[in-house]
Amino acid sequence: MSALLDKRLLVVTGKGGAGKTTLAVALGLAAARHGKRVVLCEVAGSERISRLAPELTTVSVDPEEAKREWLRYQLKSRTLAGVLGGSSLFQYLTAAAPGLTELVTIGKVWDLAQLEPRTGGPAFDLAIVDAPATGHGLAMLRAPSTYASIARVGPVGRHAERIDSFLRDPSQTGVLAVALPEEMPVNETVEFERALDRELGMAIDAILVNAVHPARFRPEECRRLEAVEDGSRVARAALDAALAEHRRARGEHAQVRRLRRAAAATVVTLPRIFEPELGRVEIERLSAELERKL
Amino acid sequence: MIGDWLARKEVCICCGSGGVGKTTTSAAIALGMAARGKKVAVLTIDPAKRLANSLGLPELGNEERLVKADVKGELWAMMLDPKRTFDEIVEWHAPDERTRDAVLSNRIYQELSNAVAGSQEYMAMEKLHELHQEGRYDVLVLDTPPTRNALDFIDAPKKLAAFIDSRTLQAFTAPGVLGLKVIGRSSGMVFSVLKRATGIDLLEDLSAFFSSFGSMTEGFRERAERVSALLADSRSAFVLVTSPRADAVEEAGWFHHRLLDAGLPFAGVVANRVRPPAPKGDPSAELAELLGDAGLARKVTRTFEEERRLAAQDRRNLADLKKRLGRKPMIEVPHLDDDVHDLAGLRRMDEFLFGA
Numbered sequence: 001m002s003a004l005l006d007k008r009l010l011v012v013t014g015k016g017g018a019g020k021t022t023l024a025v026a027l028g029l030a031a032a033r034h035g036k037r038v039v040l041c042e043v044a045g046s047e048r049i050s051r052l053a054p055e056l057t058t059v060s061v062d063p064e065e066a067k068r069e070w071l072r073y074q075l076k077s078r079t080l081a082g083v084l085g086g087s088s089l090f091q092y093l094t095a096a097a098p099g100l101t102e103l104v105t106i107g108k109v110w111d112l113a114q115l116e117p118r119t120g121g122p123a124f125d126l127a128i129v130d131a132p133a134t135g136h137g138l139a140m141l142r143a144p145s146t147y148a149s150i151a152r153v154g155p156v157g158r159h160a161e162r163i164d165s166f167l168r169d170p171s172q173t174g175v176l177a178v179a180l181p182e183e184m185p186v187n188e189t190v191e192f193e194r195a196l197d198r199e200l201g202m203a204i205d206a207i208l209v210n211a212v213h214p215a216r217f218r219p220e221e222c223r224r225l226e227a228v229e230d231g232s233r234v235a236r237a238a239l240d241a242a243l244a245e246h247r248r249a250r251g252e253h254a255q256v257r258r259l260r261r262a263a264a265a266t267v268v269t270l271p272r273i274f275e276p277e278l279g280r281v282e283i284e285r286l287s288a289e290l291e292r293k294l
Numbered sequence: 295m296i297g298d299w300l301a302r303k304e305v306c307i308c309c310g311s312g313g314v315g316k317t318t319t320s321a322a323i324a325l326g327m328a329a330r331g332k333k334v335a336v337l338t339i340d341p342a343k344r345l346a347n348s349l350g351l352p353e354l355g356n357e358e359r360l361v362k363a364d365v366k367g368e369l370w371a372m373m374l375d376p377k378r379t380f381d382e383i384v385e386w387h388a389p390d391e392r393t394r395d396a397v398l399s400n401r402i403y404q405e406l407s408n409a410v411a412g413s414q415e416y417m418a419m420e421k422l423h424e425l426h427q428e429g430r431y432d433v434l435v436l437d438t439p440p441t442r443n444a445l446d447f448i449d450a451p452k453k454l455a456a457f458i459d460s461r462t463l464q465a466f467t468a469p470g471v472l473g474l475k476v477i478g479r480s481s482g483m484v485f486s487v488l489k490r491a492t493g494i495d496l497l498e499d500l501s502a503f504f505s506s507f508g509s510m511t512e513g514f515r516e517r518a519e520r521v522s523a524l525l526a527d528s529r530s531a532f533v534l535v536t537s538p539r540a541d542a543v544e545e546a547g548w549f550h551h552r553l554l555d556a557g558l559p560f561a562g563v564v565a566n567r568v569r570p571p572a573p574k575g576d577p578s579a580e581l582a583e584l585l586g587d588a589g590l591a592r593k594v595t596r597t598f599e600e601e602r603r604l605a606a607q608d609r610r611n612l613a614d615l616k617k618r619l620g621r622k623p624m625i626e627v628p629h630l631d632d633d634v635h636d637l638a639g640l641r642r643m644d645e646f647l648f649g650a
Contacts, residue, residue: 224585231580232580234575239581
């Protein structure tokens, strides 16, 4: 855990709906317990983070706002940036500047991870970003190197290069992929790990397999459950639920084993939490699990 | 049931947020229509090979492939390669080879076709339109891309067409200075400041782009209009896919609202992985007797109670969504034991999607 927390930026990505936001918050709480000044960044704009952990500093990166900030910095003039940012011609042209939106978004995240943020504001020890789902997450990480190769003039290309080398430096940046113990999410995670290596020469620090059902029943117990032939409606329903859950757990554990074989990164499992909505208590529990297992 | 939703429809667009089983649902709908005698093509843009996975194909390409599914009709599948599709359109519209090569090698074009948000979505729509024009299939099923914003693809044709077709911009990137008259003296400054801020010599790249692309813009604009028209056509149907989870349901409700706002033909909602409602009562005493083991009975009861609470929450979430849907239908697909990832799994979804 402390090796991870000593980095400056943790990128949490993975399949949509797998629990990226929840685990980003859980990591944030663990880092705070280790005495780190943490900032959680959201780039997909769901703003669930601040609801889950009000005591952590959260920043929601709005691409438009990030663009204006970038302009102010690059132009060194608030007035000029204001005039320009407000013009529709500018809106149009920055949309045309390929990859600029992705660059300013990851640029803002990068800035938050610096000990002396360019844009002023407080300094943090660790920035944790709740990144977009796998494909878009990769696109975001790739943005600086793409941009550096096309920005021919001025300091912008150099700046993109700085962000790129920061992201690729494993002592500064860590990548966590959130997965589910199912066929397709496992395939996707393996694919993501390969693409990350192929395209950026980056490795995943850990794969977090979320919501794994516990193996509650021993095989011998299952046979006894299966052997019951009578019972009222509710008793039958209970037996069916127990057996269905057992089958699910078995399937999931097989997927986790498959992932462990196929992936180079460490695979960590997190328990399925049987609450309809995750609240504070559940997040704390996941946070403690992460701290124990990472 | 889906069969009624898609009667007399030629295009089915499955949309929804990530992780709700959109790809699987698209594949199951396509398989079901093929089983009922239709010639169907299912299109995905997902590079993660999920569709190929679930159809038992090692991989999919930019050309349709026949799925060996043993159905009355035919099931074809393809994975869109947006960049390739974009290039094909350029090749199609370019008046000569020189123009074609100039466009294909222009950096603005390359980025536009590769990375710019919306172009993938647009290309999915383009291919859909192309296949529809060709008329080789009875039904086309599109698995929409997992976008950051699940609605990007609705605006995509308009956004991209607006970019390519911006006459204002063409006017002042055209050779000569006539643009300055239109936009005013400040545009020169705008460009030089932009160069400083973005590091890209936009003026130069854009003029090069438009001078070679110029002859094709009309064709692009027309196509984009036809694509938009196809989406809104009564022969199209939008199927909204969701799961019963609170965040997915919330997004689905908003998505539904947006589809209606945009005047698109919304057919209904497919809710995946719904837990069946569980009977009331405490089974622990009875189980202890049946099993002759109070400890095991307690474990079973606990598992059951957890499931029951989750099932109750599913019901509440879906009831909320139903209220927002008004008269539009919702199909519930129960949580199947294993996750669905092959033809057999897709067939198990069939009875819930199509009813018997």
